[in-house]
Amino acid sequence: MRILNLTAGRLSRHRRGPIAGALLLLLGLVTAGGLYTAVMTPASAERTQDLASQVEEGRKLFLVGCSTCHGTNGEGITTDRGNNLGPSLVGVGAAAVDFQVGTGRMPMAQPGAQAPRKDVAYSEEETAALAAFVASLGPGPAIPDESDYSIDGLDSAAQEAAIVRGGQLFLTNCTACHNFEGSGGAMPRGGYAPKIRGVEPKYIYEALLTGPQTMPTFSNGNLTPDEKRDIIAYLGSLDDAAAIGGFTMGGLGPVAEGLFAWVVGIGALVGFAVWIAAHTTRSNKKKVEA
């Protein structure tokens, strides 16, 4: 810690305690950070926008970041060859925007078979503004309330029942694409059903509702909000559950298990076999027969 005292004069350097420099540095950082937070960060809780100005802000953001592919009014753009540059957003609803932008899938970094999840490009208010703008283009699914997708409000017996039913619904509707652990799966032509574990419940609800990319929709007439909530509860229970059998090796099923059987199992045992039959240490000395 003396290194931080090097800037002091030769005499002062030795008057100060060894950690004085470090303490001063820490104090300086805390002060600067605190000032920045207090002064520079907009107090988002206080800012209220009325809907019209939110839609207007959303429209401005949309023109800059989204209209190249989705058209200035979200009507979608089809190229001369008939390819879809960006689909129409009329009627997709605020939920779709909240999902796509909130998980970073949109704006898409490059065209491709699928929009992967990546770093989020917009802040929370910007996302809300975009969602408001797109919702204004045509009626569509709204962003859900927490009560829509959380079983916290239920008593424990109802919670248990929700998880059981959610599991059966999950196995019927979801595992075919997303796999029994929600680890994801392949779709045609380079597409894939992504991993759905560790995803915020709100986004799962929105994905079910809006059918992102090539995913089918599970509108509220298909899977009721309660059923969606149960599926989300089941996924949560998978996250909460301990791995009672040991490490799960990715939750990919027999292919991963076979890999481990060969690499770990056969690898270790052949290694032991090499050890067993290896020449032991030799000595140059000769044995003296007693």
Added chain:
Amino acid sequence: MSNELPGHGGSNLPAEEPIPNPGLPEHTWRPTDIDEAAEKRAERQIAAMYLLSMVCVVLFVITYFVADVGDNWNTILGLGASTVGLGVFLGLALLLIGAGTIQWARKLMSDVEMVEMRHPARSSDEDREATLAALSAGGEDSGIARRPLVRNTLLASLGLLGAPAVVLLRDLGPTPSQAAEADYPGAGLEKTVWTPGMRVVRDVVGTPIKASDLEIGDLVNAEPEAIFPTEENGYPELHGAELLIAKSKAAVIVVRMEPESIIPGENRDNWSVDGIVCYSKICTHVGCPISLYERTTHHVLCPCHQSTFDLADSGRVVFGPAGRHLPQLPLAVDEEGYLVAQSDFTEPVGPTYWERDHKDIGDQGEADL
């Protein structure tokens, strides 16, 4: 050893080895052979491994009684403590006994190489002669060679004993045609439980589906209402094997797409309702259930072997090892607006079998009303 290969038309190979066998190399000793201290050290090492193994056994027994299972598993680092603890301690206990024994063999047991001579695999000529003599003496005594009537009838009677063994297995199961006459609903390879006017209900929950419930892009995993009997709908109770047999043929997927996207098969113009189509969920390849639906392309993919079908085009195969289109269930709406089947499937559902009389998409004919 001679390099002569019998049966070859003369060998002109050089007979001798270019380098003679130098014999076994001189034995070199291990430190544990010549140094008493090393020997004692090795002994202590091996004994330590055995002792450690015993400690692991004690830990195993403790873990067995201490680590909870059942309703409330104890966990360690997010893993089940019972499994991990029992496995690690048992594994180490066994591994240490093994490692100790191996070290004993490697370090302390004599490692002077020994030589043992081989014997040819064949028996000696004397043994062969003696055996042949015994066989022929026995054969002579039995007279089997000169009694063809006895011999042949023996062989025939023994051979015929195969028949009871085979025949006894006949009741392993009914033939397909016998099964078709069984009295549970939808019996036989060619029928399912679907009947004209039967409602289409959501799987797991059993609620009937109104056409207006569904939006474009929706995928519903559905069943016939007979799978969810209630007092209201009056269908008979289905349990156990009959329930599974019914589900394995009658499960369907219902999707809604833009009506213009549908290319109806011949005579199938009225099989869809407002862009809602219904197909068998059972793949025509080897029978896995399919519901990997791509909303934008209307293709459905089977996860087992990647057969892909186009639901906008009568379930035609567009990729993969399936050889046949997916059977389509003709849909209608009843008076209350619920989706119903017009009839059973017009062709057998599921994997191909020899007696399956194939009809192309256009040959399905009208739905039986």
Added chain:
Amino acid sequence: MSIDTSKVATSNSSAATAKKPGKAGAVANWADERLGLGTAMKKNLRKVFPDHWSFMLGEIALWSFVVLLLTGVFLTLWYHPSMAEVVYEGSYDPLRGVLMSDAMASTVHISFDVRGGLLMRQMHHWAAMIFIASMMVHLLRVYFTGAYRKPRELNWVIGSLLLLLGTLEGFTGYSLPDDLLSGTGVRAADGFMKSMPVVGSYMSFFLFGGEFPGEQIIPRLYTVHVLLIPGILLALIGAHMLLLVYHKHTQWPGPGRTEENVVGFPMLPVYAAKAGGFFFIVFGVTALMGGLLGINPIWKYGPYDPTKVTAGSQPDWYMGWPDGALRIMPGWEFHFFGYSFALNVFLPIIVLPGLMFTILLLLPFLESWITGDKREHHLLERPRNAPTRTALMVSLMTFYGLMWAAGGNDLIAIKLNLSINQITYFMRVAVFVGPAIAFWITRRWCISLQRHDQEKLLHGYETGVILRSPEGGYTERHLPISESAAYTLTARDRDEVYSPDAEADASGVDAPGGRLNGLRAKLSELWFADNVQKPTAEELEEARHHAEHEHELTASLDGHAADGHQFDGHHAVEGETLRGS
């Protein structure tokens, strides 16, 4: 029996009674008087086994089989082989109240409510995977070293049957919990049965006791899994070991080793300790894997339901390659006269594995037919010394491996960001082109390794010391390899191409089996083509003479490292002179 008086003491310091045998001696005596163990054991106690790690691969299979028997018996104490419908009321909450078969319910019970139950289940499953993997590795070792030649062809056949039965045993075993994943596999098996021409639907109905899934299949698979196949496996393993003991183990060539002897260590105590110790190691590794690595979490798959499926539905790894064949097969189905022939299923899943297994069985006989070699072989061959044999197996492995990868095409697609369609198209071509390329590359590689060995033998090994002659030419200094290394390199047979007996004998009668014989001769020629034969004694003498001559020319450098600083003052070089001066 009169008392033995020969041991009467001549003094008072020792007892005057006949020497009583010790406790162990008494037991041994009791047993021998009834079983004649002395005769049976006298040869085998100090039987010599050669030592090499690659000889222990079959032991991995043997010991994992024992682990399977032990853990399997444990599981049978709680498992119910019944498809009766029950409501689950055990301690795994997400399945409470769900209808399932008793088989599934009992398996969930073992996993959650029996202490050590999940460990045993997982150990059993890992041991099964290792059992089959080790059989394959052992098979490859035996093949690549030529240990399957006479007199061991029958042992090879027994081993191939063990591999086949082990695979079936694994399939029946993992289907027993009646969970979603294995049930999907059973459903696929039903599809395979149905695809067989004429008898397909009958076989399916007889196997399942009616329509799929029925309620007979799990109990029937149980009987096959715990009784029928283990019985046959035990008998075949016994026969396999018996032949091994009778023929004695093969050994690598080397100093002191010949075709007529076995050099190694005795059964008692060395091999008893090594093999016994290895048993504990296999058991221990399996227990560690069973405790630390979760496998087959059936409670997450849920009970089998013919309307549910999971992405990534694959069989266990050893059935992966037929699954791959099934995936890449084009959809060839033929319909005629009211019948349907599902060639798209029948070919990859019934015909192909049958064909591959038959080829496997026939490999030793094929080789002995082509080479015409009827000698007994007890010395192993290095893979490089049999290029065609090695290349053949490598191309079969390539075929197997590509099919295996095709079976995981959806996982490859998501992990490597590829399209499953493209992977399938690629594989359709690769499974034909790949083995051909692999064959060619392997064969040339082996031959080039042989040439390198020949170089070493004749000209010695490269020391890395470069010498420059006064004229400016560079040569590398070679030193002769040790006598034992040289002997080992020449301890192999000379290849002889099969040639049929003379076309016609003296009376003008053609030799029997004419055209087949011609094919045989041609194949034999191809089998041994480009093989580098070991040198004759004269060639070796000549090469050594040549080497000695070279050494004389560089003698001035003997005793010094030729570091190039001899004449530039970096170190003292009294007595050294420029070569030639």
